[in-house]
Amino acid sequence: MKEVTFIRRNIEKWKEAEGVVEQATNSSPDWLADVYTDLTADLAFAQTHFPTSRITIYLNNLASALHNKIYRNKREKWSRVITFWTKEIPQVMHDARRELLVSFLIFIVSALVGVISAAADPDFVRLIMGNSY
Structure with missing residues (x-):
């Protein structure tokens, strides 16, 4: 698959992931896990087929931000x-x-x-x- 086709097929999903990063506290854990799994699968594909592309850097940053939202330290009383x-x-x-x-x-x-x-x-x-x- 060409990079342009890959981007066109998944851009909406990535925009949704950006929204999740901004308001992760309002999302269900199962849905966050699904979004994170899809995003990291796309990142793996991009790293394999387009290792020097800007889309790989974008997906890596987005996956990193979502990971930090999901696995942030929660303070206990x-x-x-x-x-x-x-x-x-x-x-x-x-x-x-x-x-x-x-x-x-x-x-x-x-x-x-x-x-x-x-x-x-x-x-x-x-x-x-x-x-x-």
Whole structure:
């Protein structure tokens, strides 16, 4: 495809992406992701077929601006930290209680086997760990 045809086919989509960059806070995340995916696909095509063209620079700048709008750092309130430790962590621990219990039991049994083996035969530790320990 020639560069002029590529530009004509996609110019409206790019103008829409420019509008999104200017008012990204009012857009849905799914729609922003779709626009960003289309834009980066066009950028990849332009970089492959027209690497020294101005359209490649334009698309790169537009994709960069849209990326910054989508992935900007969002400030969290301090109450969010408290909520994390008082509500979310306990909920996750409760949801994973069976897995945690199984892993804890495996750990305790393994530790007990090691302690009993070391108490019964002091050379057992040297056999497993080597003389350096």
